Amino acid sequence: MAEYLSPGVYVEEFDSGSVPMEGVSTSTVGFIGVAQKGPTEGLPLLITSFADFQRYYGSYLSQNAFGEYRYLAYAVDHFFLNGGSRCYVMRVAPGDAKPSANDQTVLHFTAKNPGVWGDQIRVAVAPASKAKTQILAIEGEASQEGEAASASRSYRVKSTAGFEVDDVVVFSDGEQKQYRKVVKAQDSILELDQPLEGGDAVIDANLLPQKVLRTCELEVNVLCGDEVETYENCSLNGASANHITKILSRSNLVLVEDHSSEAGQEEVVSPFALIAGDKKDAASYTIALSGGSDGSVSSLSPADFMGEDRGPGKRTGIQAYIDNDVVSIMAVPGVTDANVQLALVAHCENLKSRFAILDIPRDKTKVADVNTHRDIFDSQYAALYNPWLQVFDPLEKRSIFIPPSGSMAGIYARSDQSRGVQKAPANEVVRGCTGLDCQYNNGEQDILNPRGVNLIRAFSGQGIRVWGARTTSSNGLWKYINVRRLFIFVEESIKAGTNWVVFEPNDEMLWARVNRTIEAFLTRIWRDGALMGSSASEAFFVNIGRSTMTQDDIDNGRLICEIGIAPVKPAEFVIFRITQKTNEE
Known part of the structure; x- marks a missing residue:
């Protein structure tokens, strides 16, 4: 209860009416598959265009190298082509895939995730400095003069801002350079590990000093193709806030380990000289990464796609989407292993907030074979589509066949945005599709449609269209895709919009x-x-x-x-x- 202690007029607000409630998104898709690069554990990344996908996960994969597991990039491309606007992607990589690395003994760089893509990474290192100052006086006992005063390691400087304990500093008088290490920095006093040579000659109190004391840091540029990351004033001082491992932790391309403390240098040298060695007089030094491997397709198994629950931030495969509450449609393009598809369906049924789009194996085109695969499932949270779609492959410059799940996910999103989730995602044109792997006739669809297999068919003068809207459920109440997805929409909207009631x-x-x-x-x-x-x-x-x-x-x-x-x-x-x-x- 409010307290009223002094006389006066009090104006208060209170809620009495209904709280406006908005509908949740129904067109955000979650994809799982093999890619050139990208994280293999943790949270799936949001992708809003195919250019985004290429930036984070690479481009199309070749048939020779990746075989039946190469369809993720094509699915995402055709998802956007068919009207999708946003999706999340989780990468799967073979167990024997290796990240690229370098043999540098001081700084050990490793590609952020495995794959041959990391062999393109180049790390350019150049000298830099975050702070400089001038020496105003040599600190020592007032009675001392000459040699005794010049042997002091403490110096009164104009400013100690930017100078930290254990920082390597260089004193330059325009002719020679002296490297020292900071032992203490307090107020306007800097104490070095060794006195500077030259006695009183190091003092420069001029307005525009010629003799300055600078910190020694590095500018690091990480390059991979057209992507460039720049990190300024990276230090090898492990206690510093700008230590190189802390700054490069933001990198999307590399991880770095600092082994400078193991170098065993007797004298103080600049960080750049420690890394560049014989090339310390150069303007910059480039480190190349190599040894990356995409792994072998034969080492991939259903378990890689099903994923592991290693705890928050470390989940893989399908399990990575447990932490994502935005996705409402799921697909594993081209992966038709029954174990993977059943795991995806179970994931959707357990969460009850998303719907699975499943592909049928390309070699199963006969009605009996299609029915055999369809008999594996009985779920109101999944739909099967067949046949595969003929599209143009920008990589091989020829037509290929891709699984329909990516295009169907885009059609789901397009239908939701133009008509609403209550409209069945059927009788819609499949964009970017020039043909079908096989043509089904009415008699064959008479058998497959009641079984819950949704066909994609070519009609004269009407293009290639989706000609089915059924789930894989044996329960007649939930046989239509739009009914199931409408209930998901209503349930999730009410759940999100009434949180204030708790x-x-x-x-x-x-x-x-x-x-x-x-x-x-x-x-x-x-x-x-x-x-x-x-x-x-x-x-x-x-x-x-x-x-x-x-x-x-x-x-x-x-x-x-x-x-x-x-x-x-x-x-x-x-x-x-x-x-x-x-x-x-």
């Missing part, structure tokens, strides 16, 4: 607010054409209160709201009954 007082006032919030949301869904009925009362109901909760529920902190919706279903079979009209009628 820990509120569980009384009639709260029940009324929750009721109004959900009714307003469902009314908007009904007006958009997602629900059946000529009125809102026919399209849905919302029950909350004493009819849905007992006193025991309330005492145990439970608020129970029952919601019913009448989803629209696709006009899968359009039947016109025509008879002959006679004059007698």
Whole structure:
């Protein structure tokens, strides 16, 4: 309760009406597959264009090197081509893939992730300095003069800003350079490990000094193709905030280990000289990485795609999407191993917030073979598509066949954005597709469609279209893709939009607010054409209160709201009954 202690007028605000609720996204896709580069564990990366994909994961893969596992890049490309706008990607790599590295003894660079791509990385190192100052006086006992004073290691400088303990510094008088290490930096006093040579000659109190004391750091440029990363003032001082390992931890290309403390140098030298060795007088020194390997396709197994749950930030494969609550569609393009597909379906069923798009093996084109593969599944959270699509391959400059899951994911997104999730993603043109691996006729579809196999067919004058909208479920209530995805949309939207209810007082006032919030949301869904009925009362109901909760529920902190919706279903079979009209009628 608010406190009112002094007389006056108090103005307060309180919430009494319904809280506006927005629908969640239904068109964000999660892909898993083999790529040239990219992280193989942790969180999947958000991709908003194929150029993004190429930047983080590389380009198309060759048939000779990657065989049946090369379709991720093609799927992502055709996802965007068919209307998709954003997706997440998780890379899978063979177990024997190796990252590129260098044989540098002072700084050991390693490519951020495995693959031959790392052999293109070049690290250019150049001298740099983060701070400089001038010496104003040599600190020592006031009675000392001459040789005794010149032997002091403490110097009064104009500013110690930027100078840290253990930093390597260089004193230059325009002719020669002296390297020392900072022992102490306090106020305006710098103490070095050895006194500077030259006695009082190191002092320069001029407005524009010629003799300066500088810190010694490195400028590091990491280059890979057109990508360049620049890191300034990198130090080999392990205690410094700008130590090279700390600064390069932001790199998307390399990891670095600093072994300068193991160099065993007796005299102090600059970090650049320590790295460049005989080439210390050059303007820069380039380190090349090599030895990367993509691994062998034969070492890939279903377990690599199914992934491991090694804890937050270290999950791989399908398991990496446990930490992602944005994705609503999942696909593993071209990987038709039953173990992988069943793991993907189980992932979607466990989370109940996403839908799996599955490919059928390319060699299974006969109806009996397709049915054999379809019989593996019975899930309302998955859909099968066949056949494979003929597209142009920019890598090999010829037409190839790719699995349909990537294109279908784009069509799902396109249909959601143009019509809404209630529209079945069917009778839609497949963009970028010039042909099909095989042509099915009506008789063959008569067998496959009731079994939940969605065919892609070519129609004269209408292009190549998706001609099926069924899940793999044996439950008639959930046989249509749009019905299942509409319920996912409604459930996730209500879940996200009513988070404010948690820990509120569980009384009639709260029940009324929750009721109004959900009714307003469902009314908007009904007006958009997602629900059946000529009125809102026919399209849905919302029950909350004493009819849905007992006193025991309330005492145990439970608020129970029952919601019913009448989803629209696709006009899968359009039947016109025509008879002959006679004059007698």
